[in-house]
Amino acid sequence: MTYSIGEFSKIVGLSEHTLRFYEKEGLIKVNRDDNxxxxYSDENKLWIESLLHLKNTGMSLKDMKRFAMWGHMGDKTMEERLALLKKHRKKVVEELEKIRQSLEHLDNKINFYENEVGDCFS
Amino acid sequence: MTYSIGEFSKIVGLSEHTLRFYEKEGLIKVNRDDNxxxxYSDENKLWIESLLHLKNTGMSLKDMKRFAMWGHMGDKTMEERLALLKKHRKKVVEELEKIRQSLEHLDNKINFYENEVGDCFS
DNA sequence: TCTTGACTTAGAGTAAACTCTAAGTATTAT
DNA sequence: ATAATACTTAGAGTTTACTCTAAGTCAAGA
Known part of the structure; x- marks a missing residue:
């Protein structure tokens, strides 16, 4: 399947502006027709979805650019890409743990408030 | 215990600029001496730590402001605060799940790369 | 006395990641 | 033939959350 920018925008949930911006920044290579x-292809879709996973885990555009650049350079950059991903993974795991701890704190606070409110209103 | 802004800055890991900024924004109320x-007090420390947990879980300054404002208004705003925290908690859990999924994707990718690189280099 | 560390207001600067506008052209579908 | 959708460049604007600067004052400690 192939898609116009309008269709693709809806599918991947990025605005046309952002898709053109990402292309200009070198995050994605897109084929063109005679005009x-x-x-956009299904391959583009998979690629964007991968990028969005990196983005979801807090990777900066700058690092995503490096990753994409290496991706476009082919197999000889595998090691660099792997190193980047591993380094990123480490940060994600740390971040996840931090959020988990803050969530625990948040839960304690909510419990506290529920008991207080309970005492006051029921 | 009490602390000057310089001491407090080191303890909580926020710059003096940021501490003054947070105060100006109404996120924290700080006592002053005759001059x-x-x-800063230990109570301030607990409060900042709570705020930082909210921040760690992605709460915006704007919501932190609302929370702090209600906090300064006393018990009559308990329900509002509780509602805000619960709403926020829901978002955090969703976000956490999203990150967890993207981390899984990242792990798959790393596995893929490791096999590729393994095939190529060993 | 002089350095250090604190204070003020007011506003400027920064970085990231978009987000949009303008102004003009081209193609396709109804 | 006209509306919708696409294209271009170039640059301006937005939001968030700081981060810093200037320019001046004040008070305590060595």
């Missing part, structure tokens, strides 16, 4: 109109 | 110099 220079972008033709 | 108008800020005196």
């Amino acid at each position: 220079n109109v972008r033709i | 108008n110099v800020r005196i």
Whole structure:
């Protein structure tokens, strides 16, 4: 399947502006038809979804750019990409633990408030 | 115990600029001595730590402001605070799950790369 | 006395990641 | 033939959360 930018925008949940911006930044390479109109493929979809996973885990655009650049350079950059992903993974795990702890704190606070409110209103 | 802004800054890991900024924004109320110099207390420390937990879980300054404002208004705002915390908690849990999924994707990718690199280099 | 560390207001600067506008052109579907 | 959708460049604007600067004052300790 192929998609126009309008269709693709809806599918991946990024605005057309953002898709063009990502392309300009080198995050994604997109084919064009004879009239220079972008033709997005399912491969593009998988790639964007991968990028969005990196983004979801807090990777900066800058690092995503490096990753994409290496991706476009082919197999000889595998090691670099792997190193980047591993380093990123470490940060994600740390961040996850931090959030988990803060969530625990939040739960304690909610419990506290529920008891207080309970005492006051029931 | 009480602390000057310089001491407090080191303890809580926020710059003096940021501490003054947070105070100006109404996130924290700080006592002053006769010379108008800020005196931070252990209570302030607990409060900042709570705020930082909210921040760690992605709460915006704007919501933290509302929370702090209600906190300064006393018990009659318990329900509002509880509602805010519960709403926030829901978002955090969702976000956590999203990160967890993206981490899984990241792990798959790393496995893939390790096999590829393994095939190529060993 | 002089350095250190505190204070004030007011506003400027920074970085990230978009987000949009303008102004003009081209193609396709109804 | 006209509306919808696409394209371009170039740059301006937005939001968030700081982060810093200037310019001046004040008070305590060595």
